[in-house]
Amino acid sequence: MASIRREMHIDTSAERAWDALRDVGALHTRLVPGFVTDTKLEEGARIVTFGNGLVARELLVDVDEKTRRVAWAVVGSQAMTHHNASAQVFPERDGCRFVWIADLLPHDAAPQVCAMMDQGMAAIRATLGKAQGQ
Numbered sequence: 137m138a139s140i141r142r143e144m145h146i147d148t149s150a151e152r153a154w155d156a157l158r159d160v161g162a163l164h165t166r167l168v169p170g171f172v173t174d175t176k177l178e179e180g181a182r183i184v185t186f187g188n189g190l191v192a193r194e195l196l197v198d199v200d201e202k203t204r205r206v207a208w209a210v211v212g213s214q215a216m217t218h219h220n221a222s223a224q225v226f227p228e229r230d231g232c233r234f235v236w237i238a239d240l241l242p243h244d245a246a247p248q249v250c251a252m253m254d255q256g257m258a259a260i261r262a263t264l265g266k267a268q269g270q
Contacts, residue, residue: 137218138246142253143235148265150227153234154204156264157223160196171252171259182208186252215248217241234260 146153156166161177163184174185181195197207203224210219221238236257240249 138240138243138249140238140240140246140250140253141235142237142257143233144257144261145228145231146234146261146265147231150204150225150232153225153232153264157204157206157225157234158199158201160199160206160208167263168256168259169263171256181211187255188252216245219245219249231265234264 156162159166160182161175163172163175163182171187172184173187174183176183178193181193184192184194186192192210193212194208194210197209197220199206204226205222205224207220207222209221210216213219218241219238220240221236223234223236226233226235234257236253238249238253240246
């Protein structure tokens, strides 16, 4: 199983970053505009349309207020037999740390998912504030 981890420091409060992340139906306006162009909520899931035209159905596994973590699983993908991911916000002295982890099969899908996660992190950086590292 491929496991991909991306993280970066953001010059914004953990509260502000968490408020955008936890709004699971507004990815396209609050967290990753451009990278995601539309998000539609269903019972326990969201339909995410990416800027590249890909559409994914994501089951919402957990929105944990205490740990500032959202977890989801992509279902019905023809390209992947398994995909689960989480994003989490950690407070830091001068802003916050944003961590996004995805586990997936087959391994062959990893390069495409890596590229998409890099684009997503850039969109988060542009939306929430200046960031260093990745």
